Amino acid sequence: MDQRGKLIIFSAPSGAGKTTIVRHLLEQDLGLEFSVSATTRPPREHEVHGKDYFFMSVDDFKGSVAAGEFVEWEEVYPGRFYGTLRSELERIWAGGHHAIFDIDVIGGLDLKEVYQTRALAVFVSPPSVEALEQRLRSRGTEDEDTLRTRIDKARHEMSYADRFDTVITNDELASACREAVSLVRRFLH
Numbered sequence: 617m618d619q620r621g622k623l624i625i626f627s628a629p630s631g632a633g634k635t636t637i638v639r640h641l642l643e644q645d646l647g648l649e650f651s652v653s654a655t656t657r658p659p660r661e662h663e664v665h666g667k668d669y670f671f672m673s674v675d676d677f678k679g680s681v682a683a684g685e686f687v688e689w690e691e692v693y694p695g696r697f698y699g700t701l702r703s704e705l706e707r708i709w710a711g712g713h714h715a716i717f718d719i720d721v722i723g724g725l726d727l728k729e730v731y732q733t734r735a736l737a738v739f740v741s742p743p744s745v746e747a748l749e750q751r752l753r754s755r756g757t758e759d760e761d762t763l764r765t766r767i768d769k770a771r772h773e774m775s776y777a778d779r780f781d782t783v784i785t786n787d788e789l790a791s792a793c794r795e796a797v798s799l800v801r802r803f804l805h
């Protein structure tokens with residue numbers, strides 16, 4: 617394994633299917649480990665502290681920002697902070713793995729800016745904003761207001777796609793997963 621671990625960044629509007637693709641990649645024998653982000657949003661049902669996220673209070677989060685503990689952080693939704701802890705990246709690399717990220721579009725571009733050729737930045741695009749809305753509704757994890765915020769944000773985020781190293785359009789999940797595996801394999805070798 618390369619002494620210097622790499623970063624595999626998956627960004628997308630919420631609901632584009634990136635989480636499923638990232639999970640699929642983690643099941644392959646690619647030497648990847650999920651970078652667990654910190655967030656101030658409350659846990660959803662079944663989410664586990666330290667596995668899905670490090671759930672933090674806003675005060676603690678701001679303390680970590682002030683202490684320079686984040687490689688990147690964003691107020692992804694009003695009052696909802698998300699960030700990548702430097703300690704998490706270092707832990708993954710020390711274990712001889714590459715870090716894989718499920719992260720918002722701006723955060724993804726920030727990481728790419730910092731790590732350049734050490735990072736592969738992939739944008740997962742939904743076939744359309746309408747398709748995205750349908751997916752988010754059927755997931756049923758958000759109330760109407762949150763849903764609207766996410767859809768408006770998605771529309772805006774789609775405009776960042778061409779700043780990524782590559783775009784995967786998630787028309788059909790199985791083929792998007794296959795495409796992701798071959799992309800990542802090529803990057804790591």
Ligand code: 5GP
Pocket residue numbers: 628629630653654657688689690692698699700718719720721722723724
């Ligand atoms: P959710 O609340 O649905 O888990 O995540 C909301 C958004 O925040 C998603 O786009 C997710 O990828 C993004 N996100 C998760 N972790 C991070 C992070 O560490 N930094 C940034 N900038 N965004 C993140």
